């Protein structure tokens with residue numbers, strides 16, 4: 001989950017940074033992703049605002065962290081893999097997760113719980129028998145010290 005959050009820090013979304021990390025059955029990381037604009041689509045030309053009903057709405061363009069993690073993988077297959085994600089997957093990412101063969105999801109936050117998209121996600125995940133687990137609140141943060149080996 002730490003790697004998922006670290007990946008999320010690369011997102012340029014000024015409001016919500018989401019990160020995902022996929023591991024295989026041997027617990028090896030096979031992909032990471034964060035929410036961002038599609039490849040070759042400049043952040044300077046696409047909006048980060050959310051003006052509903054207009055073209056100045058990031059939701060029309062942004063690729064979600066989970067989708068990016070699925071398409072970014074170097075693994076031949078994601079069948080039986082587990083996804084760690086900082087925010088519960090939306091209905092669109094859920095479809096991609098299921099189609100990719102991912103069988104378990106650990107999420108940190110589900111702040112949109114109860115929204116229609118969230119309910120649809122849970123319904124599809126239940127039908128597809130994908131296990132969903134809330135990540136335990138063990139730590140508030142992880143400090144990364146780049147100088148850890150300098151004085152030893």
Ligand SMILES: Nc1ccn([C@H]2C[C@H](O)[C@@H](COP(=O)(O)O)O2)c(=O)n1
Nearest residue numbers: 015016018035064065087088089090
């Ligand atoms: N499971 C999710 C949910 C959302 N995102 C992305 C999509 C946007 O960039 C941002 C949410 O923006 P907000 O509605 O909070 O302004 O997070 C994602 O990648 N995965």
Ligand SMILES: [Zn+2]
Nearest residue numbers: 064090092093
């Ligand atoms: Zn999504």
